[in-house]
Amino acid sequence: DADVTQTPRNRITKTGKRIMLECSQTKGHDRMYWYRQDPGLGLRLIYYSFDVKDINKGEISDGYSVSRQAQAKFSLSLESAIPNQTALYFCATSDIHQGGLETQYFGPGTRLLVL
Amino acid sequence: AQSVAQPEDQVNVAEGNPLTVKCTYSVSGNPYLFWYVQYPNRGLQFLLKYITGDNLVKGSYGFEAEFNKSQTSFHLKKPSALVSDSALYFCAVRDFGQGGKLIFGQGTELSVKP
Numbered sequence: 066d067a068d069v070t071q072t073p074r075n076r077i078t079k080t081g082k083r084i085m086l087e088c089s090q091t092k093g094h095d096r097m098y099w100y101r102q103d104p105g106l107g108l109r110l111i112y113y114s115f116d117v118k119d120i121n122k123g124e125i126s127d128g129y130s131v132s133r134q135a136q137a138k139f140s141l142s143l144e145s146a147i148p149n150q151t152a153l154y155f156c157a158t159s160d161i162h163q164g165g166l167e168t169q170y171f172g173p174g175t176r177l178l179v180l
Numbered sequence: 181a182q183s184v185a186q187p188e189d190q191v192n193v194a195e196g197n198p199l200t201v202k203c204t205y206s207v208s209g210n211p212y213l214f215w216y217v218q219y220p221n222r223g224l225q226f227l228l229k230y231i232t233g234d235n236l237v238k239g240s241y242g243f244e245a246e247f248n249k250s251q252t253s254f255h256l257k258k259p260s261a262l263v264s265d266s267a268l269y270f271c272a273v274r275d276f277g278q279g280g281k282l283i284f285g286q287g288t289e290l291s292v293k294p
Contacts, residue, residue: 069223096280098281105189105286105287106286107270107284107285107286107287108224108270108272108282108284109284110281110282113281123281124281155223155224157224159280167280168214168226168229169226169282170226171216171223171224171225172223173221173222173223174222174223
């Protein structure tokens with residue numbers, strides 16, 4: 066979805082390096098999510114944010130941190146990258162107006178390789 | 181705990197034939213179910229969702245899904261497959277216990293041959 070953008074699209078880094086993945090959205094949504102995708106495992110939630118002051122851990126938050134700089138921006142950081150963080154990372158957004166039944170819209174993904 | 185399962189890693193269909201991608205779920209309470217599609221080098225695109233009401237849900241690109249409560253299934257269907265439908269398909273269920281996150285199945289690779 067062009068309304069949700071992620072940068073970079075591809076990144077190769079070395080073990081121990083700090084990297085940041087960025088997500089921006091123009092949909093005006095309050096909720097933002099970071100997932101990672103691994104083959105055969107589907108997508109798993111890393112962190113989520115309901116607004117700028119509300120950030121929560123997902124099911125696999127260890128080794129990651131996030132920052133919600135504005136309603137439209139949600140960044141994911143790997144403080145010290147390790148090879149098993151090699152994955153495809155997706156940002157997603159959703160609105161709150163459907164009584165909790167809203168659809169999540171995904172960015173194009175960032176493919177990360179940690180050597 | 182909420183979960184979904186996609187029992188087939190891959191589905192192969194000839195163009196023009198009907199296709200079915202299977203999904204079963206396990207939830208406490210009412211299920212809110214979704215189908216997403218991922219084309220190569222693209223993000224996930226929303227296809228359709230079931231919340232309540234009619235058991236047959238129609239979505240994008242001619243896809244539909246049938247909700248079956250007794251069989252706890254939410255299979256994705258299309259009457260006539262296209263080569264361009266070849267992609268990775270994910271079933272997901274909404275987990276209200278953790279920020280409304282989506283719990284995804286492992287994905288099913290659909291291959292449509294001419």
